[in-house]
Amino acid sequence: MNTWRGTSATGRMLLLAVLLTGLTTFMFLPLLALDLTDQGIPTAQAGFLVGLLSFCGQGFSLISGMVVDRFDSRFVLAAGFVLRIAGYLLLGLGLADGTHMGALVAGIAVIGVGGSLLGMSIKTLLVRDDSVPRREMLALRSTFVNVGVIVGPALGALLYPFGFDYVLAACVASHLLLGIRLTARPVQAAPPAGSPTVASGRQVPGSGESWARWQWGPLVLVGVAYWAIYSQLNVVLPIAAKELTGSAAAISVVFTLNGALVVLFQYSLLRHVFRKAGTRTLLALGFLAFGGGYALLIAFSGWGALIAFVLPITLAEMLISPSLDEQAVRAGSLRRTGLALGTMSAAGALGSLLGSGLGGYLLGSLHGGGLWLLISCLSLAAAAFCFLLPKGSPQHA
Template identity: 60%
Template sequence: MTAWRETSSDGRALLVTVLLTGLTTFMFLPLLAIELTGRGVAVGEAGFLVGLLAFSGQAFSLLTGFLVDRFGPRAVMAAGFALRIAGYVLLGVGGGGLSASLVGGVVTVGVGGSLLGLAIKTRLVAEDGVGPRAMLALRSTFVNIGVVAGPALGAVVYPLGFRYILAACVLSHLILGVRLLARPGAAAARPRPATVAPEPPDGRWGRAHWLTLLGLGVTYWAIYSQLNVVVPIAALAMTGSTAAIAVVFTVNGVLVVLCQYALLRHVFARAANRTLLALGFLAFACAYAVLLAHAGWFSLLVFALPVTVAEMLIGPSLDEQAIRASSVRRTGIALGAMSAAGAVGSLAGASLGGYLVQLLSGNDVWLVLIGVSVIAAVTSLLLPKARVSHA
């Protein structure tokens, strides 16, 4: 990959960190509910803990962004490693029931992940000679390698005991933390001066434009969260197999690993972010339109293609748009705001998706999602192209 060759040795070390932390995260995350119920935790309480982990990883992202801008990625990264290690230890020593160590461990792992992830992302988009779009695409590719390989590796290790997985998480974070923080360059931000890019007279960013962008972020995660709520229910009904949704996620992860970088760096290299957002939301509409046919496995496998295109286009484009529209000294807050929008969208989408299934019948749920996707696509075109270029 061109971006990999152009990335500094410190940037490559951070990308490897993204891969390994993602790998260990997805070793334990799919098995967490199974492990908790096996320890005697009630199913409802186990669900609460899993949800609390996701909430803790996103809800404080705006504060995390402020900390990155105020103290720099190095300090925030160190705190992230420390909190994650402490959290994994607490999960390991936690017993049955909704104990303080389990709750504390879940929250600590989540907050630590927020600190670590945002600090690394902020540092990566400041790479010299590599644009934010290429770095965000490369980062997403490395994340998804962990998403694909992590569950399989976790399944292999789990028979030995869940604490072996947690031990692997602690050891990997300890080694990576020492490796990165021992070399100041790997964790220190090296921001490039922001330069104002040519734009049409109406291409200025105001409060309304920022609210529109954040609203699109909420909408994206609300639509995407249906892969965890509505789609699994529909997949089971269409195929009769509980493994159907796992197949969708596997296809999704493999496609992102293979195509994410090429799609954004080569196919859409010159496209404006608002164009990518519009195309992404239209891909969502196409994906959910496929499910109108109720054609069993065929519908489900075809659905995985446009929904993956939507993910590959929208996620990095939201972050890049926020970066380009913000001051270089407020990159952390801009990325944190988009992550916070994701937290709101995920929670709202998961809740509303469940109610849609209860209230609507037949294809009505898919029609609602198609309509929301099309509205979001049109709304994306209301955004200015960009105000600030970090180049």
């Protein structure tokens, strides 16, 4: 792959870090609720603990972005690895000590905060890497994340019969080795903040494209809308998939197919098909794909409808997710890259919270085609709203 060969040594290590941290995260995350309930913890408390992990990860993102901008990259990376390792150890201690709730809460909160620091610092360093165009770097990052989503649960399932402690030990070992590897050598620094270009001639984030503060409002709203719609895959779709097919395993098929498609086509789609498209065009096309996917469920049912639904939904994810990050980086300055990305992650946290709450309510109020029609209409409205964003020019840096 040309982009991989052209990526700097530091960029390659960061992408491998994305892969390995994703693998370990999805090794233990699907098993966490299962092990908690097996330990005798009530399902309500188990649900709270799993939700706490997501809240601390996404909710801390805005602060993480500011920390990344303010402090040395190696320090932030080291802090993220240390917190994650400490969190895994606390979680293991809580489970071993008669399910001590204090240790469990502390461990899960620390894992979430550490993951936020890690994810934000790695993403910021990747978009500051000038060795390849920014859009292609973000596409590669998304591909590596989804490899972890697919492979991680399988690795966790292989280790789980030996005990959940083995899963946590694998997480600790991988983070320890990776942390030493990434922080023991200097992390590639970004070009000086006052430099409009780098030696390669590519633009860097924020060069010549300063936004007014009010223009952040539409971008944040687009981010909230994306995650509110996307969160229905975790709220409404698991129930709807079972009703459509009669199989409780249907939602697993959806996520497996979704992840596989992203891994196979994310990079090629943005590198070859939409290379010259502006980000707001990609965002609008993504929301149109969302609308089309949910519209399919209005008139059709069964496995065929569910598989057909996955295709436009995956297309929407591949277009919108990296485009939001690219648009956010463009809107900020080089010194505030972390803050820009953190703002979009915070918008994602808010959108997920709103989408989960509204999705659960609407599932009980609307039935069948009415719910899908509403989501489709919201998607079309979001597509139109994307054109309130500044047009700018297609980014190749």
